[in-house]
Every structure is written in structure tokens, then in C-alpha cells.
Amino acid sequence: MTTPRSSPPVASAAATINDVAKQAGVSIKTVSRVMNNEPGVRPDTRAKVLQVMTALRYRPSQSARSLAGARSFLIGLLYFDPSAAFVSRVQQGATMRCREAGYHLVVESMDNDAHDLGEQVHRMVSTLRPDGMILTPPLCDNPHVLKALHDSGTPTVLVSPARQRKDMPSVRMDDVHAAEEITNLLIGLGHRRIAFIRGAADQAASALREQGFVKAMKAARVEIAPELVIDGDFRFEAGVAATHQLLKLRHRPTAVFASNDDMALGVLAAAQRQGLAIPGDLAIVGFDDSPASSLVWPPLTTMRQPTMAMARTAVDLLIGTPTVEGTPGTRTSSAMQRVLAHELVVRDSTAAPTRPARRAPHA
Amino acid sequence: MTTPRSSPPVASAAATINDVAKQAGVSIKTVSRVMNNEPGVRPDTRAKVLQVMTALRYRPSQSARSLAGARSFLIGLLYFDPSAAFVSRVQQGATMRCREAGYHLVVESMDNDAHDLGEQVHRMVSTLRPDGMILTPPLCDNPHVLKALHDSGTPTVLVSPARQRKDMPSVRMDDVHAAEEITNLLIGLGHRRIAFIRGAADQAASALREQGFVKAMKAARVEIAPELVIDGDFRFEAGVAATHQLLKLRHRPTAVFASNDDMALGVLAAAQRQGLAIPGDLAIVGFDDSPASSLVWPPLTTMRQPTMAMARTAVDLLIGTPTVEGTPGTRTSSAMQRVLAHELVVRDSTAAPTRPARRAPHA
DNA sequence: CTGAAAGCGCTTACAG
């Protein structure tokens, strides 16, 4: 044996529903009623049972409940790589909410490109019978995954899906609105030549963030110079490349809005390397509030996604808990589509332009 | 109903062991033998059963197996905040290995300072009855957690514990040796005035990394100037503060070894802000290979922990799989204490000193 | 090499 099991067991066998029933002088059915908070038990009977449960440190067996009943008290979280930071926060929110509600979170990392993805999902669902599944991008838009889940009848909620589906609830933030807000910060500071670096073309957030940028610029009647809108892919290197391109321009931008923090970090690094002072010579904003965004100098102004709150809400949707009232900024476009509030995080990478806008920099 | 379950179920009820037995014309015991790979089944009988299982898409129920038998096919992973990146990688390694072995990973985030931590752990273990538990720092050194697990007789493996215990297997890297190696890189480059920034005093890795630094310096007969060894706490700000202190010195260091990447990032930011060229004026090395370490310019030279491999090994230890032979660098100090190989990652924050060492910088 | 019986710890569907 390679495990501590071989050391002398200190605990006696765990108490079962039978032990509790015997001690409390009732039937197991009554014990069952008490632990499931069912009505129809006399208060003093309930109290007695509860007391015995505590004394015996009784914990119902997940397996037995699951096998006999309709619930497994298991929630599944499926993810594929994306940013470790994102998944990590989704998971933390989900695991906390699960514990509060007496559920447990089973986490499975999947390969979005696996040929047998549908089969993998089917296997997980049919052996574990989770009471619900939470999907994060890009899996929440993968047709094989969605089909397997739909076919098995497993309740599923999508976190930040590219496309909403009427048959599956979703939780997301408002990318368009958030991008508008952070653009307005720049405009309000006095910037007029603002560059925009796009996200990866295959990710839904990219188009939404660009829409928000465009909307804010138009509303403020600020011209969007075509040479200041550059393709990116959410990676650091794309930010570096975009910056090289932007700084070659005769008419340079005074501010850059990168569609995520990793690219904003690339802009910061490349600009500083060319001797620009940030934010004086160039203001920079990112998106995500990734851990790295505050591990540089100056720390990045960015947009915080309500990641943990989205995860908690996802769990609530699955287990039927009414969403905590008073959750700030929660909107409901339909019964099942939740939009949570984002938060602008202003740090030190933004300031008013020091050179007058619309003037070419001295060569 | 708030879930897709209300939509017409597409799948018919899942096949059970009885369905398979009937179709294959054998008893359920034989089906059980086949799915558990037990000996004593005629090859053609086994083939027939296997074929029916496939045809019926049979998946054994985790609950039923767990309730009837001694195994739950569940592995628990307990963590408390630490770096999201670290936990995220541990988890990814664990979940992959679990899937390969037919297990599932249940992740629980705990509050290391909760007053009822032991109780929380006890509850999880007694309701889920996982076949094993994996603990990461700081939980793997928390006496309440360890006691609850020991008392319940749950096999447990510690990942990177501060103190090894003879009753629990552990998996870790060799911090001392790794720190020696990265110090030697600096020495080999020609640095003689090397600063060292300590990690948090309450974390085991801190002392080990300092030991490695000292060992390498002594072996190379390079003096360790007391004013170049500075307290830190693993956070970005500590790196910034240490740098301010170091750059005030009449006799500045030509290189800095920060005990982790976050602090190294602080050194980088502060040094650049004061106009130093990295690595020319100051070489910098970190430790961890965190995601942010390559999201700055210049990207950091650092030490990669074999995090995923540690997690996979932890699972193997729990389920009794022999560790894959040929795993590079695996050492075994006792039957249960595994030490995995680290990897030096040389990037652009290191180079030979441009100013001659041991000379004060021109003021 | 194969199987019949009992039982794991709960919930379901009824009965009173």
C-alpha cells in the first residue's frame, strides 16, 4: 500500500442514516426529511434529529443520495486553457458558491480541438451525472460540447458565450458598454488621436470591444483615423508589433486602447523601449485587469471583468437559487441571460496628453 | 424550471450493468469483472461484453460503484488562493492525469484562516469519500487540515510542503539546487556584486532559495555583501522597494536575484524607471516562470517549477500508478518523497556586466 | 471460468 491508509485508522466508521435514526428513535425516512429540509416534521422531532446528527458528526453520503435520488450535488466546470487567470477566478467563484449550497465542483480540462470531445463530455456526464455544467470560452461555443450536453439533458450555463442560445442560460458582462466607458475616459482626458488594437478575430469579445470603441468615438465626434486601428490577437507580441507600427506614423497617437491587458503590456514595453514616457507621451489602457497589469510600471488602467460574480451567478442559475438581490448592476435581458456589472480600474498608465493633440510630434 | 431539462429529452435512459448483462447473455458479475479488468474471464466472453458495452454506450455509474465498493474515483484538490498561476497549473496536470486514469478531480478552495477549517475538510471527505486528496501550500502545512485528513484515513499527497511528514507522501522540486543553478548563471556571466531579495519569511521556499544562493556564492568564492541581501515578501512592491534601496548604495550591484518573479518584475520596473538599462546596467533573475515574466521587456530569465508534472505525480501516488519511467529528473528520497526536475529559462534580462565589477559607478 | 445473493446508504412512492 502506498498510502496513509495503512496507518491505524483513528476514526471509527462514519455514521449513517441508520445510526442517526436509531439514536433519535425515529425512522430513516424522518431523518431524510430533516436533512433535506422537507416540511411535515414536528419541531421537537426535528430538533432531536438535528441534535443526534451533530453528536454523531453525521454527513450524508453523496453516492447514496445520488444513486437513490435525482440529484448528485455535483456541478461540473469544463474549461480549455484560456487565460489561467480567467479560469482560476471562475473556478474560485464557483467553488465558493457550491460549498455554500452544499454542492461540489468537479473540474475538467478539455482539449477544444480533440476529435472525440463530444464523447469525452458524454462520458463525464453519464458517469458523474452532475446536476449542472458550467462552460467557459471557447468550450461554451463548441457545437460538439453543446450537443453532448443537450442530448444528455444536463442543465448547462454558459459563461461569456459568443452567441447566446435560447435553450441555455448564460452569464456575461457587457463588453460594448465597458469598451465605451474606457474610451470615454481617454476622450475625457483630452485625447483625440486614439489608437485601437483589435483582439483575436475568432473571439466574440473582439468585435464587441471594437464596437464600444467606435460608438464612444462617434458619440464624442472624435475622428477614428484608419491607420490607428490595428489587428491583434490578444497576445503580448501583437501589442509590441502594433506599437512599432504606430510609432512610425508621422502623426502619432497620444493614447492606445488595447483590447486586452496582455497586448497593452506589449504596447507599454515597446513604447518605453523607444524612450516614450508613459503616460505623458502615450496613455495606455487595457482590458481584463489581469494579474500582470499591476506588476509593471506604471500599473495599467484597465477594465475589470466581474469574473467571480459571473461564476457564482452561474451556480445559482444551475441550482435554482434566486440571485442575491442587490447584486449591483445585474440586468436580465431574458429570464436566463444575466449581464453583470464591470468596473473601470484607473491606475497610472493614463493621463492627459502633454503634447497638444492633432499636432505631429517633432521628428 | 430554470434549466434545459424541461426541453424534450433526446437521449433514452442510460444503459446500466443489467442492460449490458442481458444483451451479452451473462451475469452482471461478469460484466463487472470485465469493466474492472479483473482476470478470470474467457477471452471471447470478455470480447462479447466489451462489444455490447460499446454498442450501448455503457458508462458505469460513479455513485453506484462508490456506494458498493471501496473506491469513489474521485480525487480532491484543496487550495487556498496562492498564485492563481500555480494552482491553475497544478490543477491542469491533476485533471489530465485523472481523466487518463478514469478518475475525476473535485476542486475546493479553502480559507486557510477559517476557524472551522478542520470541520470543512472533514465534511468534504466524509460526504464525498474521495480516493485521495492533493494539498498545495499553504494548506499542505496546516495542522488542522492534516489532522482531519489523517483522522479520516484519506490518502493524501502534499505538493511542495514546507515540512515533509513520514506519514504522507509529497512531491516537490529542489529549491536549493535550483537557486544554486540560477546563481551560477549570474556568476558565470561575470557578476560579482550580486544582490539577493528574500521571499516571505513564513514560506518554506524562501529559506531554501536563500540557501542555494549562499551555497553557490561560497562555492565560487564570491563575497556576499550584507547590504545586498534584502528582505522581501514575494510581492511586486517589495521588489520596487528593494531596488530603491540598492540603487542608493555607493557600490551598486550589477545583478539581482529576486526570490520570485513578482519581485523581479518590481526590480525591473523600478530600475528602468531610474534610467538603468536592463540587462546592461543591471541583470535580473526571478523564480517561478510566472505568466507575467514574459509579458515585460526584457522578458525575465527565471526558473521554471515542474508544476504540472508534480500534479501528475501526485495523482499517480494516490491511485497507485507506477510513475512513468523515464520521467526526467525524478528522484526518490524515500519511497514516497518525489523530487522533480526544474528548468532554467534563460531570456533577455541577463547578460554580462558592462561596467567592470567591484568598481563604484560614476555618480 | 461464472453466477446468485446480500448489501452499500440513501430516496421514492405509498400507506396510514
Add this chain to the structure above:
DNA sequence: CTGAAAGCGCTTACAG
């Protein structure tokens, strides 16, 4: 308000 019986889908301990 309470309980006796059956059964969920497997494994265990035997028997042959």
C-alpha cells in the same frame, strides 16, 4: 406528522 417497503446500480464474499 410518520414509517415500512422497494429499489437506485454497482461490489463484496461466497459457492460451484
